[in-house]
Amino acid sequence: MMGPEVIFLSLAVLLVLILASVQIGIALGVASVIGVYLAYGDFQIALSILGSTAYDAIRSHALAVIPLFMLMGEIISRSGAAADLYRLCDRALGRLPGRLAAATVMGNAAFAAVSGVAIASAATFSRIAYPEMRRAGYARSYALGVIAGSGSLGMLIPPSVLLIVWAILTEGSVGALFVAGVIPGLLLGLAFVVYCAIKAVASPGVAPAAAPGAVPNEKIKVGDAGELSEGDPDVAGPGRQLVSALGIVGLVILVLGGIWTGVFTPTEAAGFGVLGSLVLGYANGMRGRAFMEAIYNAGRYTAPIMFLLIAGSMYAKLLAVSGGINLIQDLVTGAGLTPVGLIVLMTVIWLLLGALIDSISDILLTVPVFVPLAAAAGFDPIAFAIYGIIVIEAGLLTPPMGLLIFTVKSSVTDPDVTLGDIFQGSVPFWILMLGVAALILLRPALATWLPDLMF
Numbered sequence: 001m002m003g004p005e006v007i008f009l010s011l012a013v014l015l016v017l018i019l020a021s022v023q024i025g026i027a028l029g030v031a032s033v034i035g036v037y038l039a040y041g042d043f044q045i046a047l048s049i050l051g052s053t054a055y056d057a058i059r060s061h062a063l064a065v066i067p068l069f070m071l072m073g074e075i076i077s078r079s080g081a082a083a084d085l086y087r088l089c090d091r092a093l094g095r096l097p098g099r100l101a102a103a104t105v106m107g108n109a110a111f112a113a114v115s116g117v118a119i120a121s122a123a124t125f126s127r128i129a130y131p132e133m134r135r136a137g138y139a140r141s142y143a144l145g146v147i148a149g150s151g152s153l154g155m156l157i158p159p160s161v162l163l164i165v166w167a168i169l170t171e172g173s174v175g176a177l178f179v180a181g182v183i184p185g186l187l188l189g190l191a192f193v194v195y196c197a198i199k200a201v202a203s204p205g206v207a208p209a210a211a212p213g214a215v216p217n218e219k220i221k222v223g224d225a226g227e228l229s230e231g232d233p234d235v236a237g238p239g240r241q242l243v244s245a246l247g248i249v250g251l252v253i254l255v256l257g258g259i260w261t262g263v264f265t266p267t268e269a270a271g272f273g274v275l276g277s278l279v280l281g282y283a284n285g286m287r288g289r290a291f292m293e294a295i296y297n298a299g300r301y302t303a304p305i306m307f308l309l310i311a312g313s314m315y316a317k318l319l320a321v322s323g324g325i326n327l328i329q330d331l332v333t334g335a336g337l338t339p340v341g342l343i344v345l346m347t348v349i350w351l352l353l354g355a356l357i358d359s360i361s362d363i364l365l366t367v368p369v370f371v372p373l374a375a376a377a378g379f380d381p382i383a384f385a386i387y388g389i390i391v392i393e394a395g396l397l398t399p400p401m402g403l404l405i406f407t408v409k410s411s412v413t414d415p416d417v418t419l420g421d422i423f424q425g426s427v428p429f430w431i432l433m434l435g436v437a438a439l440i441l442l443r444p445a446l447a448t449w450l451p452d453l454m455f
Contacts, residue, residue: 010035010318024361025304025311032314039318053317054310061267065174066305068270069159071298072277073111073120076248078294079281082111083128084244090132091241098200098207100136101143102193104129105150109189110245112154113252114273118359118393120301122151122404126411134414139206142199144417145425148408150192152393152433155359157185158256159270162359162389165309169316169367172381174266175259176451180382182256183446184390188436195428240284247280260454305360312364319368339377343441346370347391347434354395358403362392382451383444390437397430399423 010031017027037046076082086107093099093106107129108121125147133143155162158178167174200207255273258264264272281291337345346366353362367388374384396404405422440447 006035006038007319009038018357024357024365025308028308028311028315028361028364032311032318035318036314049317050314053313056313058306058310061265063164063168063306063309064267065159065164065270066161067298067302068267068274069114069161070120070301071295072114072251072270072273074294074298074301075274075277075281075286075291076111076114076251077120077124078290079244079277079284079286081244081248081280081284082107082124084241084284085110085248086125086128086132088241088245096197098196100129100133100138101146101196101200101207104133104146105153105189105192105196108147108150109153109157109185110248110252112157112185113159113256114248114277118151118154118396118404119407121154122148122407123411125151126408130412130414137208140414140417141421141425142206143425144408144412144422145427145429146192146196148397148404148422148426149429149432150189151404151407152396152429153185153189153192155393156181156188156386156389158182159266159273160389161305162363162392163385164266165305165360165363166367166385166389168309169312169363170371170381170385172385173451176382177385178256178259178266179450179454180386180447181389182450184386184436184440187439187446188390188433191432191436192429195432199428244280244284247276247283251276251280308360308364312360312368315364316368339379342373342377343379343387346374346388347437350388350391351395351398354392355398355402359392359396362395363388379441380444380448383440383447386447387437387440390433390440394430394433394437397423397426397433402426 013034014027014031017030018024022030033046033050036049037043040046040049086103089103089106089110090100093102096102104125108125111121111124112118129147130143133146134140154160158181160178160181163177163181164174166172167177196207251273254276255264255269258269258272259266278291281294286294349366350362353365357365370388371381371384375381396402399405402423405419405426408422409417409419
């Protein structure tokens, strides 16, 4: 059986499994197996096709960048360098209104450039920045919103796991998407900083003024077991903060500069980035057990992503062999949607899915269908990718689920924090993200200028 019946039946199975709270990777895999079986009528052929698809999905060297960049971010987080960088940003901002909030945004942006994972950024700065802002008198909702909102920079500023997954699914260039995310990422970070300052001026109660250096200079230290301990009496002075900040900046230059200049492939750059993070971690006091914990955690985060990639590749293969993509394109074309109507529909779907599932699952479910539709409508593929990543990340701040919201809630130790506090504080950042995403569509050169220049 070929044609619409296969697509509709497999989608029905997929929806039923998702509504039954089956893990998205398992749901995709089961729906794909059933769909390919229905298409060919032979279970052995179906298993053979799906087995080869799974093998092809994970054998690419490009996939090695995911565990490597995750390991790099894990080491940086455990070394205390992220906390040192945050405090240095705080010192550098002087008397800027809402400077602790702005320092959180800047710290998140820098940490994103060595981690590539929004969840890691949000969890790290929940432990680092929230106690500092509350101690300085910042309003709870404002402080939580800043952390959740700025955590989204981890999926746009390269290296980004989402950009890697998008490039692999569309058979595009990882390096080109990395470069494309730089200007939009910096623009979004700047918009966040400006909002933090304006909000602090307009509502002084949410961000009391503080003299430079007034915030206690406590550090998050890595102990022998690799555990983070807040408020350790061992103080990281300005010299240590400068070393950590320079180390992170050096890693960014090494990784991204190597990719942009063509010295490294993205995979090689990730390897050198891990090597640099090992040096920085050792300089900041990490030893054997702490390094092993970082490796274990990176593995724990990577395995589910790889499984999702396999399942997503099976789903994309099903759409290809059954003619599903052409069918969906014909349905959309027949509906008479204009390019604007099409992009609005995609945006709504991304936001709704983002409120229910994680970003990678969101991409795996939609990109195989949306990218051909966007290309047919005349959207630039690189600009559309950056637009999609921003909107998908905005979905992580969307009720009722909002994965970044739950990450912040589980990472802070304040028992009075509610999900409502975090959602309320993150709404302005959600709006800013959609605004920057719209600007990318209106001015695609913001995303395409650097790739056109370098590739």
